[in-house]
Amino acid sequence: MRPTPERACGACPSERTSISRRGLIGGLVGAALMPAPLAAFAGFNFFTSEYTASRAELEAQIAKRFPIQQRYAEIFDVLLRDPRLTLDARNNRAAISAIVVIGSPLMQPSAVGGIVSVSSALKYDVAALTLRLDQPRADRIELQGLGGQDAARLQQVGGLVAQELLRDYPLHTFKKQELTVGRKTYEIGAITVLDDGIKVELK
The missing domain is CATH 3.15.10.40 (Uncharacterised protein PF07273 family, DUF1439)
Known part of the structure; x- marks a missing residue:
């Protein structure tokens, strides 16, 4: 039995391009809907607090x-x-x-x-x-x-x-919004003087 045109096409270039574009658009929309990035402000590293x-x-x-x-x-x-x-x-x-x-x-x-x-x-x-x-x-x-x-x-x-x-x-x-990510508001903990900067703990 000969395959139908839809099945024969499989992952044809136009379909792959369409899927790729949908994935890209979906990713951008998803990123836009996410809370502010964890490193939204210069100097902040919420991964290491x-x-x-x-x-x-x-x-x-x-x-x-x-x-x-x-x-x-x-x-x-x-x-x-x-x-x-x-x-x-x-x-x-x-x-x-x-x-x-x-x-x-x-x-x-x-x-x-x-x-x-x-x-x-x-x-x-x-x-x-x-x-x-x-x-x-x-x-x-x-x-x-x-x-x-x-x-x-x-x-x-x-x-x-x-x-x-x-x-x-x-x-x-600090600005209050700088210390707020999602529903969490960070407090300032230990203060450490570095050779070329000052680091504070976020807790």
Whole structure:
């Protein structure tokens, strides 16, 4: 018995093409109907339950809030600008170095500049969804053109103000939708400082 045309065709090219197209379209439609991909946001890896922010990303966020300034003892104005972020993976700490300018009408010259470096542990602010510096301390401050007691006094002023300005300083703020996948909302757990980024646990 001769096969019918339908059976004879079998997997003819036109039929295979049609099936292939239907499979592709079906796959695209299915993907569109699925929940947001597990790696929908940069830095997130929901397979390993981690989020990582690179040093460059964090530094860009920090720079947006500078320069910052504060008056001390109604005599000195302390300005911090041009911040740079350093990460200490061994001690799980982050450090911000910045140009510091201390000014006062009682000084000659009226302003001096230098470099200040403040290091800190990190903490997570649950209410604000924000990764912050925790109890920063001034590790180094160098002022140009000063020596003796004047230098020591202004270094102390600059260090104290830098610590205060950077206390609870925000490094990264999450959006609520970033921490929500499907019906699950993730919380932030352990914070780990890497050589070139900061990683947080998603739990």
